[in-house]
Amino acid sequence: MTDFLKNERSHFLSQFENSLDQYLAGHFANPQKKHKLVLESMQYSLKSNGKRFRPLLSYLVFSLWSKDFSKIKSWCLALEFIHTYSLIHDDLPCMDNDDYRRGVLTNHKVYGDDVALLAGDSLISEAFKVIADDANLKPNVQVKLIQLLASKIGPEGMVTGQVLDMKVNDKITEDELKYIHILKTGYLIQTAAVGAGHILELGEKEIFLISEFALNLGLSFQIKDDLLDHNSADQDFKSYVYILGLERTKKELELYTAKTLQQLKELKSSDAQALVDLIQYNVARTS
Numbered sequence: 001m002t003d004f005l006k007n008e009r010s011h012f013l014s015q016f017e018n019s020l021d022q023y024l025a026g027h028f029a030n031p032q033k034k035h036k037l038v039l040e041s042m043q044y045s046l047k048s049n050g051k052r053f054r055p056l057l058s059y060l061v062f063s064l065w066s067k068d069f070s071k072i073k074s075w076c077l078a079l080e081f082i083h084t085y086s087l088i089h090d091d092l093p094c095m096d097n098d099d100y101r102r103g104v105l106t107n108h109k110v111y112g113d114d115v116a117l118l119a120g121d122s123l124i125s126e127a128f129k130v131i132a133d134d135a136n137l138k139p140n141v142q143v144k145l146i147q148l149l150a151s152k153i154g155p156e157g158m159v160t161g162q163v164l165d166m167k168v169n170d171k172i173t174e175d176e177l178k179y180i181h182i183l184k185t186g187y188l189i190q191t192a193a194v195g196a197g198h199i200l201e202l203g204e205k206e207i208f209l210i211s212e213f214a215l216n217l218g219l220s221f222q223i224k225d226d227l228l229d230h231n232s233a234d235q236d237f238k239s240y241v242y243i244l245g246l247e248r249t250k251k252e253l254e255l256y257t258a259k260t261l262q263q264l265k266e267l268k269s270s271d272a273q274a275l276v277d278l279i280q281y282n283v284a285r286t287s
């Protein structure tokens with residue numbers, strides 16, 4: 001990661017983690033009608049060393065036009081809530097049945113399947129609630145964000161990506177895998193960036209360019225993940241490496257990265273260094 005991106009990221013993280021801690025403290029301070037166990041389970045996964053890639057991306061897109069964190073705060077929280085729910089549910093025995101994530105026990109291994117499932121459910125509701133409760137956002141923007149998020153994480157998006165992922169067999173083609181990657185991983189990353197555009201109330205053309213570059217970034221992110229998983233026990237046939245082989249997968253990552261950088265340039269030809277660095281960081285990342 002370049003020093004420039006490191007600085008931008010730490011500036012973002014200090015505000016983001018502070019907002020998240022305040023959100024959690026607010027819930028713990030007022031436990032009326034809420035069960036502490038589900039809050040602890042939510043907190044466990046929210047504070048277990050995630051990269052915060054989606055909120056960071058959203059913040060960096062937003063920063064191309066504005067530095068007012070108060071306007072993007074709830075959107076960043078919502079993105080991380082949805083991402084965290086997807087990981088908790090993905091790890092459950094009825095899905096991937098994983099014991100460890102980010103080097104620590106998965107949520108259900110600590111809190112049990114029932115509480116983990118419900119913590120994931122709560123994170124979905126809370127994602128929509130933080131947006132709807134945010135007095136810093138105009139009502140029309142709140143509605144747009146809620147519509148966008150709902151349409152990309154449900155049966156038209158992430159959930160269907162997960163269903164397809166669970167049901168395909170080892171005859172899967174490259175096109176089928178790309179489609180799963182777009183729904184399962186690409187859409188939330190794209191949504192993160194497009195949501196920033198809606199908060200800024202950008203025009204149609206800019207929103208289109210953001211959605212193009214961010215979807216290709218989402219695909220690059222998943223291709224990189226396939227490369228990282230290549231040597232791990234997790235590697236399976238739902239991977240670019242399985243279908244294309246190692247060298248062609250690396251080439252695909254290069255191609256999508258170049259496309260992403262080109263599209264970003266069309267959106268903003270100057271002052272976008274942090275985003276350029278983030279796109280390149282994805283290629284080099286080790287986790």
Ligand code: GRG
Nearest residue numbers: 050051052053086089090158159162184185225
């Ligand atoms: C919809 C019921 C239901 C479950 C959600 C979409 C999904 C199922 C699970 C996502 C699981 C997964 C491994 C998706 C691939 C996307 C991906 C690479 C996730 C890891 O994202 P990072 O690297 O994670 O940003 P950190 O740990 O940094 O937060």
